[in-house]
Amino acid sequence: MATKLFYLDDSGTVDTGFIVYGWLEIDIIHWAPALRCWLDFRKKLYSDVRIPADFEIHSTHFINGRDKPSLDPAWNRSKANRGQAAQEALGAAAAMPGTRFGAAYRRTTKTGPAYGAERTVVYEATLRHLDQQLAQDDDHGIIVMDGDGSDPSYQREHRKLKLATRRIVEDPWFSGSDTNQPVQVADLLAYTAYQTVLKHPGKTFMWQWWDQQLPMATLLEV
Template sequence: MNRYRNFVHICYADDSGRAGVVTFTGLLVRADGWNCLMHCWLEGRRKLATEPSWRVDKHAELHANQLTKKGAGRFCEAGCQEPACSGCTEADSPDCCGAPCCASRCCRRGYFENKFSTQVARDSAYRIMMTQLARCEALTVTTLACRTRNTAVAYDRFVNHLDQWAIETETSVLVFLDGPQGPLDVSEMAPEAAQQERAMAGRNAAPYRRTHRELELGPRRVIEDPQMMDSKYSQLIQAADLVAYGAYQYLWSAGTWPSGDKHGKPKDTVVSAYRRLEQRWLPGSDHGITWTGGA
């Protein structure tokens, strides 16, 4: 039985890559399974937020490049991720709780020593989120790797990849793509500034819209223009970013790009966590990845 047939799929997509290879990763979820995917993701966010020595802000954007790097980014509710010292008192900070805190006074909201800056914590957080995504049976993960330096070319290949998959599985796909979508709140903006930002967002999205509109109308299964969504405001675009980063690290570990003193090296912990999605990888792909030529 075709488990995809007659369902519309939502695809949350983000790009990655380097040095002559651009990748696009899509999280494909059946419309009737969207609640499951969101539940699994938010359960992961809850685990990061309630870990006593982390307390990752549930509204903080999870960006993979920062999340997986020791000390990078600012994710915690207290606004601080540094090791504690013992020098903070009420005399130092009027709103200090009196507990040990760090030099940037993370105790002002009542939290104690935060250990989220450590590499062990970052690796654990990434693994938790991959594990949570893998629990959603309605999810299919696909990455298209394209030998090109042109992101628009890679996106064109990606959309055609989605369209062919949708034709073969008798489904349809609506794409949500990471990118600026224009201001969401213009209440404090001058009309001219708001109009300029909207126009810029529209221009940035033009190559992606063109790809969709060049699909042959009759048989196409990728429907509508891409819906641009800023990752800061979308949990599942953030999920796509984390998975795209895992696919990128896997490709690096497989020799797609050089490694060593001058080039850095792939993160084995990220690759290991990415493998937890194995049951969700697109059937017939290589670790969830499909290669295509570029131009």
């Protein structure tokens, strides 16, 4: 029996109709070496392209050319540089020991508040998938979600799980991606999964990242 940490973040927009939740799963006994592996990558990234280790890699901004991640202005002006760094980040995540990866997604035509309600449905499906996976493995898990906890829908979905049989313990723990490195990894996973299923013509370079970098990862339509 093991305890798993699931770091979750979301992606997708109402304009495309996609809703995606990506997760990084870490066996708690491997938490320190997994984090060390990622921090070594961040150290190398600073050495190679001058992106400080405490700079938040927020995929939507980073890959699309927003912000100024590098201390080298010339590097910042190249979207190709950013795409290469993001792909290297995904490879570094894949090398983290004791980890598994996954994403769940749905495409909807709903808009406005109905789209928000659909996001809750997708989170519920993601939560139940992870809970069932833990039950099959005879493990328990804790979810660490990007955010500040101001959206009560996440807690409500956790409390719908049957207490006698649930393997996800507690409500979700919230931590902002700006200060939490594993949550930044989850953000990268969610955005990569999003681009995998969206197949935006301007992001063809990302279409195969999921299959190439994370061949054993789960990509689940719910």
